[in-house]
Each structure stands twice: as C-alpha cells, then as structure tokens.
Amino acid sequence: MSSEEIARKRLSAIQQQLIHSTGPADLARERANASFDVNQMKAFFAGGKEFSEALDDAYRLIQRDPELYLGDEYIFDASNAEQREVTMRQLRRYVEVKDMLKSSLRVRAFHLAMCQYSESFNMRSYVADFLFPQALRLFSTSEQYNEWIGDVLKWRTIGCFAMTELGYSSFLRGLETTATFDKKTDEFIINSPSLLSTKWWIGLAGETATHAIVLAQTVVDGKKCGIDWFMVPLRNRKTGRLVVGVTAGNIGAKCGRNGLDNGWIQFTGLRIPRTNMMMRWASVSPDGKYHPTPNPALSYAPLIGERLETIIATTLAVSRGLTIACRYGCVRRQGENNEQIMDFQSYYVQLMPGIAGLYVANIIDRITRRKWDVLVQNVDDGTIFLNNVLDIHAISAGLKGVYGWWAVEILEFCRRSLGGHAYSAYNAIGECINDFGPITTGGGDNYALMGQTAKYVLKSLKMASDGIKLEGSVEYLNNVQEALSQSSSTMMSENEILDFKFIRGALAWLLIRKAKTIETTLTGGGVAAWNDNIVHLIKLAEIHTHHYILSEYLNGLGEYESTEYKNLLPILIQMGQLWGTYVMKSLLELFLEEGYFSPSQAKMIKKVFYDLCRKTRKEAIPLVDAWALPDFILKAPFGRYDGDIYPAYLNRVRSVPDCVGVSSYWSKYVKPLTDPDP
Template structure:
C-alpha cells in the first residue's frame, strides 16, 4: 500500500480537467500575487524564527513556547519586511506566515486590523496622524477592548464607564463591576501597550452613549502596567496558544479628553457634546472585523480540506481495496465543502469591494457611509455566521474522513479545530448575527410592502430581490419538477422562496407570535439568504463565456461547475423550508437529491487539482498524511521517529513502573 500511495496521488493529479497552476494563481489573487506568495514561502520556509525547524515540531510547542515563538515571528516579520522595501512582497510575507501559524495571524490581526481600524474609522485626522506611524513601526502594540466578562456582542449593556471631569479636562475610566471586566482581549495579557476601549460615556451626570477611547496600558520601555490599570491572563484555551488573551480592569484611570475618538462624536473643553449622526457608526468597526474573519476561514478550512482530500485518495479500504474517496458517503461530504470555500473567497472579495465603496463615499458625504451600513452589516453578519457554522461542520467532516490518524496532533486537523473554535463566537455569536440579518431583511420587506420604498445604493444590494416581493408572493409554487432546470433559474427560484419565508415570519409577527418562537426560522432564513447571495455573486462573476479575457479558460470552466454545485447544495440543504411552505413537492425534493449527488460524483476526480489550487506547501500543512507526493506512510512514521520521547524508557519508570513489576509473585511455582 505504501508503494501504491504515490502512484494514486500522481494519477489523481493528472486527472484534473484544468490547469492547476492557473487555478492557484486565481486563488492567490492573480499572477503577480501568486509569484510573490511563492517567493514569500521560500523566504520563511528555512527561517528558524518564522518556521519551527526539525527535529522540533510546531505542533508540540507548549503554551509558553508558543507565546514566545509567536512574538518572535512578529519581531522577525517586521525586520524582514523592512529589509525588503517592497510593499507587495511584505504583504505576502505576512500572509504566508499567517498561513503557517494561526496564532501569528490572530496577533497580527488584533494589532493591524482591530486596533488600527478603530482609530482610522472612528478617529479624526489628528488622532490618525498621532498613532498610525507608531502602529506601523511597532513602537506601540494595540489591542481591542470591547467584550466584557458579562457582555459580548450586546454592546448596549457594556458596563465600563468613561466619566468626563470638567475640572481637569480628562475622562476617568472605571470598571464598576466584576462583569464589566474587559475579557478575552487578545494581546492584553503580555504585549499591548495601548488599547482602544469602548465605554459608556458620562458627561455632566448624563449617559450620552457609547464611545471609543485610546488608553495606554503599559510603559513602552519597561512593560510595567500604567497606574490604575489591572491586567491578567485568561489562561489555558482550547486553541490559539500563541495569543495572550487577557482581562483588563480600570480603577479610576485618567486619560486626556483628546483620547476620545472624535471623527463622528465630539466633546469640547466646555463639555458640549455632539453625538454621532447615527449611533450605529460606533459598531461599524465590526464589519471589517467580520469580513477579515471570513478571509481567515478560507486560510484554515482550505488546509483541513487539503489534508483530508490527499489522505482520501491514497488511503485504500474495503473488500475491493478501493480509494476511500470513491465511496459516495465520502465524496458527497468533501466536494461541496471544497466548492463552498471557493464561493466564500469570491464573495468576501465582493463584500470588501462594497465596504471600500461605502468608506470612500463616506469621506465625501457621511450620509453615504451611513446609508450603506445597514446592508453591509447584514451581509457581513450572516456571512460570518454561515461560514462559521458550516466550516465547523467541514472540520469535523475532515477529521472523520481521516479516521484515527486525524486524532494524532501531528496530522494538524485537531490543531486547526482548536484554533478554529473561536470563530463561531468571536466577532459576534452566530445566532445573534443571523437574527440581526433577518431583522434587516424584514425591515426591507415591510418598507417595500407598506410604502413601496427601497434604498438607492452604490453597489448591488443583497436584498435586491425584495423589489419584486409582491410578484413573488403571488406565485408560491415551483412550476417544474426537473431539478436540472433550477440552476438556470436559481436566482429567481430562491429569491421567491426567500420572500415567501420572510413573509411567513412577517405574518406570524403581525398575528402576535412572540419573537422567541420565530428564532429558528429567522436563523434559517438568514443562512439561506447568505448562501444564495454567495451563489449570485459567483454566478455573475463566472457566468461569462469560456474564453472571456481575465480568467484562464479551464479555470473559468471549473468555477462554473463549482458554482452550480453550490447552488444545488443550497437547494438540497434548505429544501425542507420550501416543502414546509408548500413551495416544493416531494417530487421536487427527490429530483434535487438525485441531481446533487450526481453533480458531486462528476467532480470526484477533480478533488486533488482543486485542493492543489489552494497552493499550500507541505511545511505549512504540517501533516504527514497530506504529503504532496502521496508518500504519507513513510513520512508519518519518520515524523514519529524524531519526536521527543518516542522511544526508550520513560523518566517515571523507576518511580512508578519498576516498583510494581519487579515484585515477586508469591503464588509462582518455585523450582
């Protein structure tokens, strides 16, 4: 079997109907980004400060070792990037290192994305100028102090206070209760010199709402805590061992008035407060955070899928000793997951473009920014929610698909699962996010039905179908029994179903059904809305004829197939909702199931090419059972041979084993 494995891998790779390197270029973001990313991988591969070198193993590092190694990566990346003097290559070096270590990715994300973004999105120009150069050059390290011990995404319940002192022109930050302790704050426990802190703002005895403040936590030179700041470590976590999550309490901590971020809300020396034009802008930083978490999804899940897929084509099992990937129960789980990750990547790119359009428009007219926030919030929320949950299912599928070998830490999937877990709650609990999306969808539907109103946005809204709500509600039945036709009319089909489901919730609310009794339907509607939006984005992007300039023909052809499969996956997954509302008949559902499994089967021999398209080197995957050339068994065995304490007498033998085994048996026959 060990000699057969490389042959199987080579055969699978040769079966790809598309140019694998061209797909990898597409995934990387284009030819130049692909070239720079490959160069970045070569730069970091043999650097002991960026990649753990044999005989040490990244997956064996203790928490303390991981913390130190991760901080060393940040230190080293800063200097490597500085030496390159190439901004694009610098980005790819950080990207490659993030692929190798999720702990590095998270620390980098906290400082570069969360901390910097709050200052740039909510701070005025003077505040941005004051901090941005220090952030870029790591003269300060920042963290994002939002969540509290008793409050996560329920920001209105935040307990931390910032009380303005008219006499000294300062804010006094205080943690009034144990549940008001800032909690789970990445980089806080050991690293951060500064934090952006969200707090209830008290002026003249009146709570004027939430604002963000920049607060120094530590002395930059000594690392000692600033006066009136208390910080501790959260301790052991399921994953992200290299991230120093901590708690923060403020004890009448004074900061200058000018450290309240003042792009949208301002306070002058006389205590005159001008609130933001819409309180929602204080939450706007969560939109790029959630979109970034979706990008992290593609990094982590693509690794797990590559591991499971490569193992699946070289592992043979059963009476016919066939490749386990040939079993329907195997490929019908793996192949839609691969399609999903390609859909997520393209959708995230589009939503990031939408956010950039909103932000650019907001610089000219703040109301443009505010008008787009509803749609951006709803889509970033449901995309984060859907990808979080489905990716958790994919990871468990990958673990099961590798049998007992995935239980070995050396094969990396368990490590990915541990690091991944935070994604289902970090940035907002998925249930809450999906409820918020449905609330927005219902608002749009009700505005259309009652007032015939629909917003004019500078990008194509995810709720564009609500313009046709009245027409969809007049015809509540799918008119064909052939599921193969549904992909041609997928958009109209699902838009009609969405409208019917939303109207059902709307009607139930009007009839007095408590909101709590509609939560399950609300979550499902938001999931389906997001999954359909993903299909529509990709159908538009890949709907052009093969041969159209801009995307290599064989890549476009396979993306068309993946998009169609994703559309059928959406119908297959949510067909129960259509049946419940009378939109689907039993014949519809049978047809959908048959078409879905047939489409998966047709892509069975494309799995290695599709996962090779993620372009992940073996040293990043870390899993011996995912070796590129298929020689998994010898590689796996060799990994264990060089592992610490893999052979020999254990150090506790003399203390616990020998005293038991060396005793004479009194019942033994004496010769």
C-alpha cells in the same frame, strides 16, 4: 470467495501498500484527471499570477529564516508559554522583513504566507496591523489619526481592541465599563465598576499591547450618554509594566491559538485626556456638552471588517483540512477490493461541497472586501458612509454566521474522514478545528449576528412592500409581489436546477414567503415574540446570505469572461452549481413545508447534487492542489503532496522527544508493580 480468502487478500493488499507505497502513484493518477490547467487555477485562486509568484517566494523566505520557521519537532509539543514567546519572536522578525521587502505586493504575500503558517501569528498581526488601525481610521478625527497612526504602523504602539466584557459580548448597549468626564481636569476617568465589566478575550491584552481602543459608556454630569471609543494606555513601552489604574493578565490555556495572548483588563480610576476620545462621530466638548453619533450603528463599524475576515479565515482553515482529507482519501485503501476510500459515496459527498464552497468563498471575499475597502476610503464623506454602512453591516453579520457554522461542519467531517489518526496532533486536523473555532463566535455570538441580518431583511421587505425602491444586497426584494403571486415551482428538468437564476429565484421566493409569515407572528409581540421566533429568524438570515453569495459569485465570474482565466469558467461554474444545489438540498425541508417543491422535484434536486459530487470527486486532487499549500504549511504527513504518507507519519512520531526509552516515572511508579521484590 470465502471470508477467509477475502481476509487473506485484504491483508496481502495492506502489506503491499505498506512495503511499496501506492500513494505517489495514486495521487499522480488523480492529478491526470484535471480538465483545467492547475497552474492557471493556482494563479486565479491567489488573485493573479504576480501575487501567486510572490506567495511562492514568501514560502521560501519563511522556510529559510530560522526565526520564522519553527520546524516539525516544535509545532505540536511546545508549551503555551513557549508558543506565545515564539509567536512574538515571529512578529518581531515579520516587522523587520516587511520593512526590507518594500514592495506592497510582496509584503501582502509574505503576510498571507505567515498567516497560513500560524493562526496565532495571524490573529496577533491582525489585531495590531488591521483591526486597531482600522478602528482608528473609522472613529478618530483626521488630527487624531495623524497623531497616532505613525507609531501604530511602526509597531511603537501595539494596540488591541477592547470591546467584549466578561458578562457582555454582542449586547454592546449593556457594556458596563465607564468613561466619566471630569470637567475640572478635562479628562475621562475609565472604570470597570463590576466583575462582569472586566474586558475579556482581548487579543494582545494579556502580555503585549501598549494601548487599547476601549468601548465604554460615556458619562457626563452623572448621565450615561451612549457608548463610545477611547484610546487608553495599558503598558509602559520601555518596561512592559502596566500603567497605574490598569490590571490585566492572560486568560490562560485555550483550545487553540495558544500563541495568541488573549487577555483580561480591569480599569480602576485610570485618567486619560479628553482628546483620547475617538471624536469622528461623537464628541464631548471641554464644557461637557455631548454630541452624539448620527447613527448608533456606527459603534459597530470596525466589526464589519472583522466579520468579513471570517471568509479568509474560513479559507485558511478549511483549505488545509480539505487538502489533508482529500489526499489521504485518495491514498488510503479499504474494503473488499482495496478501493480508495475517496471512491465511497459516503466520503466524497461530504468533502466535495467543501471544495466548491471554498472556490465560491474565494470570489465572495474579493467582492465584499472590495466594497468594504471603498467604503472605508470614503469615511470622510459621512453621507456616503452612512448610506451604505447598514447594508454591508447586515451582509457581514450574515456571512460570518453562514461561513463560520459551515466551516465547522466541513472541518468536523475532515476529522472523521481520517478515522482514529485524526486524534494524532501530528496530522494537524485538530489544529485546524481548534484554531478556527474562536472565529465562529468572536466579535459577537453568531445567533445575535444572524438576528441583526434578519432584522435588516424584515425592515427592507416592509419598505419594498410600501413601494420604496431598494438597493444593495436586498435589491431582489423589490419583486416581492411577483414572488408572492407564485404558489409553487414549475421546474421540470435537471438542467433547470443547474441554472443560477433558478436557484436564486427559489431562494428569493422562500425568503419572502417565510418573512411574511414571521412578520405576522412578530406584530405587536415585542421582545418576547422575537425570542420565540429566533430559530426562524436565523434561517431567514441564512437564506438571504446564500442569495447574496450566489448572486455575487455569478457577478464575479462575469468579470473573468474576457480575461486569461476564461478557460477556467466551466469548472468554476460547476463549483457554483454544486454549492447552489448543496444549499437547496439543505433547505428542502422548508421548501416542502411551504409547498414550493413537490416530493418528485425534491428527489430531482438530491439526484443533481449527488451527480455533481461524483463529477467533482474526479478532479478533487487537482482542485485542492490549486490552493498550492506547501507541506510545511499543512504540517500533516497525511497531507503530503507526494502521497508517501506512512513513512512520513512514522518519522514524525519517532522525532518526538522521549519517543523511545525508559520513561521518567518508571522507577517511581512502574517498577514497584513489575518488580515488587528488589
């Protein structure tokens, strides 16, 4: 066939595709490939049939409520000020609806649906309804908690979390904001002594919050005693005006989440009662005696919950991006034979690990959140809390780094998979990327967080080497000597690669081998040696986190062996295998460097990975369908469930104000060029 004939054939195929859309038929054919019950998987992914049904009800409620539902014409064309106002309108309505629903299950489903619909709503409600009250729970005494929590839960007090400063983020010991105790008046004086001490990026501080929980250097008798938390008023509840001693404002336009009023705060001699200091762990008595916290790490405790939220944030953003990219990939046709672009290996090998990763994340979120919730419930038992908080702190830091960076990579490929159409805001990939971006660094730079995880791993490994029995996420390091006695892998077949035990064993070996090398390098080198090895330390934290993810995923699947979801286990095991080989493939350079795998074994791992991607591609649409994201949540014509994407895309564009007609600037700038002689 000549090139001219090929071109004519291709043109004819495109014409037929546009005139008689093949999208609905393509997606119907894809859905017929499912080896599992999609509705059952939908219930599983949601956390149970009852919650899945409540979520469906919540979607209907949102679409039918004129104060919650924004409409297609608004979402991508509103100004920043309009987005902030509308998001607050949604929040006010959310509080009303939540009180009406009564059932905690329905409230939880309603909140999740709203968070899926709007990332700005998600972050506003998260700060006021979760982060602020949890900080109260973790840092206040029982008396303080009972005094404040009622107004917080009823939104009479709208709180924010004022930790980071313009010049300081993850290095909390360097924060400059001060809380100086005045014995004469039994008050603390809150001050921002420099420009760099300005509280920065504080969600809700820009326009909304009435109060802030502020992290500051406690100063008594001219001496800095440590960093502690304080309840500080920001605005008058009735007028919205800033209280005397507080200067605050909105930080302005951002790359995403413009419905969230991130703000900056400066304090100038603001006086608060001594009892506004959060005194569960540290306190100052009326006579000025400072009682320090039993462990400085407790200052970071609220950030554990915030970091664990990265997993659900990953699910919210990446599930949308992957659903759009997969449906588009199965509808869009290209090439000499007009193939679905999803059938190109270069396309599906980038998307399939994303699908597998989200199923794995779904289980990890349940397990790790459950651990943290139990710990928070036991906060009154200081011994239990302190004995477990360091392990989950290291886990949360590692998960935030791993999932944050991974999600950005997946979303970037989702963007590229749409070609030039991704640059249209109306296909929503840009929104997914921009709204998720702050998660990758919020609550502490990921490099610093991974460093914290690495430090914990190195300390634990030394304890294990000294014969101290470890528990928690580092329990596998108890076998340090056994791992060091093995010089290379004995893997002989592809089936071995599919074994979770093999993957976890290889990761444990690599971590211990790299950790021992790093440990030697760091000895006696201080901060300079640490900084010179930070790239290796970050990789160490990644390996540990991946070991935790795969271990807990396998444990999580075990919980469903005797339940109504047992029929889903084959595809869920496949998801874990694909994720595991994806991780192994990403670490092959290190394995080869250490001599654990031979070149032929490395090739075998790659082959298994590509085979699993090809196998998963056949069920890509059923797998993303099970996430059950309605079209109005996706906001993207290219992600439509029915596959009829092109008419929907054109109609969306045509609905934009002033899409057609004479431009407002024609007479002023164009006409003088085109018609210079009136």
